[in-house]
Each structure stands twice: as structure tokens, then as C-alpha cells.
Amino acid sequence: MSRVFAGLALVHHSAWPACEIIARHLVAGGECPRNLMPFLDDAHQVGLLRVVGPVYQFRHADLRDHLAGRSKG
Known part of the structure; x- marks a missing residue:
């Protein structure tokens, strides 16, 4: 998970791609409904x-x- 946050911190982006990346990570880990x-x-x-x-x-x-x-x- 820390790699995901580190990658997001290094890239200039809007909030939506960051939200999508985190949501996919949570779904893959079973921590969030699909x-x-x-x-x-x-x-x-x-x-x-x-x-x-x-x-x-x-x-x-x-x-x-x-x-x-x-x-x-």
C-alpha cells in the first residue's frame, strides 16, 4: 500500500485518478465493495x-x- 501512496505523491494529478487507484487497491484487498x-x-x-x-x-x-x-x- 505504501508504494501506491508513494507513486501518487510523485505524480501531478487530479483527485479522480488517485481515487480510482485507491478504490481498486481496496477492492483487490477485499476492504471495499466492488x-x-x-x-x-x-x-x-x-x-x-x-x-x-x-x-x-x-x-x-x-x-x-x-x-x-x-x-x-
Whole structure:
């Protein structure tokens, strides 16, 4: 992963190619769904996420913390 970030730091680019490279890397590692936008839209429709401007946010802090690997106590 560090090679990916190093390569991005050395090249002048817009944000979109960088986002695409990172997304592909996360999908290949099983850390991100292949079709991210439909996944986020579904999570929004069932109430797990809310949309604030261009950003998706978790509606429940406990779920966010659980998915991030942080637990209370």
C-alpha cells in the first residue's frame, strides 16, 4: 500500500485518478465493495447512512466505531 501512496505523491494529478487507484487497491484487498456507489445508496435507503452535501455519514456512532474496530469499554 505504501508504494501506491508513494507513486501518487510523485505524480501531478487530479483527485479522480488517485481515487480510482485507491478504490481498486481496496477492492483487490477485499476492504471495499466492488460497486461502491450502489452499496452506499442501499445503505442510505435502509437508514444506515445519511447524506450531508457530497458526504455519506454513519447515522449511528456505535456502528461506525464497531466497523472501525473500536469498542467501548
